[in-house]
Amino acid sequence: MTALAERPYGRAGGGSRRGPRSGGGLALLLPALVPVLVFSVGPLIYGILLAFTDARSGRNTETSFVGLENFAELLSDGDFWESFRIGMIWGLSVTVLQFLASLGLALLLNQDLRLRGVARVLAVVPWAMPPVVVGLMWRLVYHPDAGLLNGLFGTHVDWLHDFSFALPAVIVVGVWTGMPQTTVVLLAGLQNVPKELYEAVSVDGAGAWRRFWNVTLPQLRPVIVAITSLDFVWNINQFSLVYVLTQGGPGGRTRLPMLFAYEEAFRYGFFGYAATLGVAITIVVLAVLGLYLWRQAREGD
Amino acid sequence: MTRALKYLALLGYVVFLAFPLLWLLSTALKTPQEMAALDPTWIPRRPTLANFADAFAEQDLVGAGLRSLVVAVATALITVALALPAAYALARFRGVAGKIAIGWVLVSQVFPVVLIIIPLFMVLRRLELVNTLAGLTVVHVTFVMPFALWMLRGYVRAVPRELEEAAAVDGAGRLRALAAVVAPLLVPGVVATLLFSFISSWNEFLFALVILKDPEVETLPLTLVRFVGPEGVARLGPLAAASLLATVPSLVFFAIIQRRLRSGLMAGAVKG
Structure with a gap:
């Protein structure tokens, strides 16, 4: 494996010149729009509309429009708020920890160190693994009897079933799984920082810390904003990993919003209510992202 | 940061990233007796492939x-x-x-x-x-x-x-240009x-x-x-x-x- 980040593709094909005659363009855009409409826009609009109905899973149940009733119910649902709180703790802490850990790793990988090759390979392995396998693997690590952790620490904790340890234990797995994408993107960003900038501050006699703070970080800013935003969205919508690890237990301590929605929809059959939950989470995510991007844009000026 | 510290940090990352994978591998090669033992072992004392056969038999x-x-x-x-x-x-x-x-x-x-x-x-x-x-x-x-x-x-x-346009200008026609020039590159x-x-x-x-x-x-x-x-x-x-x-x-x-x-x-x- 050589350079982790090549020059981004797409530079060569750029230009903003218009394509040949727009008639042919329209015919060609049709195959672009049809899959997007049929497979993405359509289901999503249907899903959002369901949030305003009392749709149930039964085959012959009548579905009727109920307006904002589901939303009112959601707002007074204690279980939802608990799940929402856990989701925010999970989403924010995994995103932040994953970012810090990946930034550290990317900085090390960007230097001429010996273990680098091994670390680079290891850093992308979790990306390729099925989330189910990641979950099962960490169950082995956390296993109360045959697990590694208790053996190492000489403790006897049932990590994934303990009321206070379950969420932190699951967060560690979240960080482990999400590091590859973040590391790869940050490393690519680091390698795109123009060398001249470093040379300029080196002349000033700036130390490593000042170089990082005054050159690296500002240059990385757009990449950091993009990847942390994406990570947050991915994390808040996480399902498989935590489902395999804890099924949301113990006592709902790790029941992320998507696990809650899954149960509402496919265990209890409340399709409309689960869709409402999905819409509510979307609104929250958009609000958080909006605030974050707005602040970043303002500070960036 | 000194070089030694950097190596220490990188080593930390390697351990964090690798240990669950190695533990998975180790568990797959262990006998049930060894798994039940109190002290966990990294390298199975008597490595066995029986778990693979059992996996196929069970599911x-x-x-x-x-x-x-x-x-x-x-x-x-x-x-x-x-x-x-x-x-x-x-x-x-x-x-x-x-x-x-x-x-x-x-x-x-x-x-x-x-x-x-x-x-x-x-x-x-x-x-x-x-x-x-x-x-x-x-x-x-x-x-x-x-x-x-x-x-x-x-x-x-x-x-x-430009490649595509050049081919099209040569009289190849848009579709032929696509097939002959763009497709192989894609x-x-x-x-x-x-x-x-x-x-x-x-x-x-x-x-x-x-x-x-x-x-x-x-x-x-x-x-x-x-x-x-x-x-x-x-x-x-x-x-x-x-x-x-x-x-x-x-x-x-x-x-x-x-x-x-x-x-x-x-x-x-x-x-x-």
Whole structure:
């Protein structure tokens, strides 16, 4: 494996010149729009509309429009708020920890160190693994009897079933799984920082810390904003990993919003209510992202 | 920071990233007696392959693997067949419609999957496709489509427009120019997208959990979870062995495409 980040593709094909005659363009855009409409826009609009109905899973149940009733119910649902709180703790802490850990790793990988090759390979392995396998693997690590952790620490904790340890234990797995994408993107960003900038501050006699703070970080800013935003969205919508690890237990301590929605929809059959939950989470995510991007844009000026 | 400290930090990362993987491998090779022992051992004292045989005996891994294979191959082929013309159009013709379409691909990431899985489930039920591999394939195509479009669009953009235009001017005609000049250059990108779609489908769990209800139609991730009993009491050795086997195809394919995947990702990230 050589350079982790090549020059981004797409530079060569750029230009903003218009394509040949727009008639042919329209015919060609049709195959672009049809899959997007049929497979993405359509289901999503249907899903959002369901949030305003009392749709149930039964085959012959009548579905009727109920307006904002589901939303009112959601707002007074204690279980939802608990799940929402856990989701925010999970989403924010995994995103932040994953970012810090990946930034550290990317900085090390960007230097001429010996273990680098091994670390680079290891850093992308979790990306390729099925989330189910990641979950099962960490169950082995956390296993109360045959697990590694208790053996190492000489403790006897049932990590994934303990009321206070379950969420932190699951967060560690979240960080482990999400590091590859973040590391790869940050490393690519680091390698795109123009060398001249470093040379300029080196002349000033700036130390490593000042170089990082005054050159690296500002240059990385757009990449950091993009990847942390994406990570947050991915994390808040996480399902498989935590489902395999804890099924949301113990006592709902790790029941992320998507696990809650899954149960509402496919265990209890409340399709409309689960869709409402999905819409509510979307609104929250958009609000958080909006605030974050707005602040970043303002500070960036 | 001194060099020693850097090495220490890098070593820390290597340990953190590697230890669960090694533990999985170690567990897969251990006898039940050794697993029950109080002191955990990294290297099994008496390595055994019995866990692999037990894994096949306990669950229908071959059947589940074949079903996963069918779904993943179908998903990859259908996704790329649908996405390739679309990606070409999005890369070459930058009208308002194209901008909206590609913007949507990004925005759609924000919506949680429940908002897609419930309506798809209802449609599939009406079409009698719940509990079928065809139904799961349709859902997987939906789920992989945005990223496949994104990747392919990046690869099309990387083919210089001038090449195509030069060929067209030579009297080859637009379609011939596409076939003769652009298509060969796109092959690596198309292969990368095929393999990426395959991996996504092979690894996918939630949709399979919702769509497939009977053991006879289960895909591999669902079968793996069966090794964990209802009470969470699992036979750890076979579980570890089966997990390892299920990861092999993804890892191999990922190793092939990972560099292209990165460039595809970057093309999107840098040139939104």
